[in-house]
Amino acid sequence: MAGVELGFMAPHPWIMVAGEREEGHHSITTSAFRRAAAEVANFDPDVMLVASPHWMPMSRLRIGGAPRYTGTLAEFLPHINEGLPPEHRRDLPPVPYDFPGDPELAARLHEAGEAAGLPVYLEPEPKALDHGSMVPILYLNPEGRFPVLLLSIEEGPKEQSRKWGEIIGREVARAGRRAVFVSSGTLSHHFVFDSADALWAQGEAWDRRLMDRISVGDSQFVFGLSDGEIAEGELEAGGLHGLYMMFSAWDAPPAASVLSYEGIVGVGSPIIRFDPAQQEILSSD
Numbered sequence: 001m002a003g004v005e006l007g008f009m010a011p012h013p014w015i016m017v018a019g020e021r022e023e024g025h026h027s028i029t030t031s032a033f034r035r036a037a038a039e040v041a042n043f044d045p046d047v048m049l050v051a052s053p054h055w056m057p058m059s060r061l062r063i064g065g066a067p068r069y070t071g072t073l074a075e076f077l078p079h080i081n082e083g084l085p086p087e088h089r090r091d092l093p094p095v096p097y098d099f100p101g102d103p104e105l106a107a108r109l110h111e112a113g114e115a116a117g118l119p120v121y122l123e124p125e126p127k128a129l130d131h132g133s134m135v136p137i138l139y140l141n142p143e144g145r146f147p148v149l150l151l152s153i154e155e156g157p158k159e160q161s162r163k164w165g166e167i168i169g170r171e172v173a174r175a176g177r178r179a180v181f182v183s184s185g186t187l188s189h190h191f192v193f194d195s196a197d198a199l200w201a202q203g204e205a206w207d208r209r210l211m212d213r214i215s216v217g218d219s220q221f222v223f224g225l226s227d228g229e230i231a232e233g234e235l236e237a238g239g240l241h242g243l244y245m246m247f248s249a250w251d252a253p254p255a256a257s258v259l260s261y262e263g264i265v266g267v268g269s270p271i272i273r274f275d276p277a278q279q280e281i282l283s284s285d
């Protein structure tokens with residue numbers, strides 16, 4: 001069966017692209033990433049769609065249409081250091097990546113978005129990658145086995161992301177692809193630099209409310225949150241738009257399970273697995 005058959009929300013802490021991912025840092029997250037990677041390998045998708053809030057631009061949906069992405073994060077890593085307090089900056093190694101794209105599916109999404117009147121930009125040449133794309137790819141597609149379709153994340157009206165999700169679900173199925181969708185991002189995003197695994201208490205409460213709702217099949221909860229409620233979570237750029245897009249790729253709410261949740265310098269960082277097929281079975285009982 002073709003379509004988006006599996007989904008994940010996954011964080012992208014920069015420390016995990018800095019050669020420190022297997023040295024005891026954030027072991028709850030890294031072990032959940034490894035479990036998710038085993039499942040992705042077993043699923044053996046035709047394509048992995050990765051939506052990242054750090055893959056600019058945000059004003060219109062950017063679709064990566066290059067046949068292959070090869071390089072290092074050397075261009076992007078200084079930008080990460082710029083955003084950190086001086087005492088947390090460090091020399092970061094250039095992290096290599098090498099994986100195929102899916103130009104045919106990218107062209108289909110571009111065409112369908114234009115036909116729907118949505119602002120969209122198809123990028124045929126490979127450009128430097130960001131850590132929001134690379135952390136999930138390093139874990140879930142470490143050998144570059146699966147083609148990756150890179151997407152940006154909108155910040156505009158949620159209705160626009162909903163339309164994109166519907167287009168993605170439809171066009172992936174029409175293209176005959178079995179796909180996994182990765183929404184790269186975190187929930188509450190209030191930095192606390194006291195310790196590597198610090199959590200912001202107000203953010204944890206906000207995050208757990210959302211995770212509790214979607215864990216019982218109420219993925220529509222995210223669409224119902226007001227701007228004021230979302231602001232209380234102090235989310236990073238892109239907000240909940242990655243989830244809006246992923247949930248709208250499916251006709252029914254997916255089954256959701258939280259594989260991990262921990263604070264990473266204050267940021268509420270879950271890995272959540274979404275399975276649309278499982279929910280269909282549950283709801284038909």
Ligand SMILES: [Fe+2]
Nearest residue numbers: 012054132236
């Ligand atoms: Fe981020």
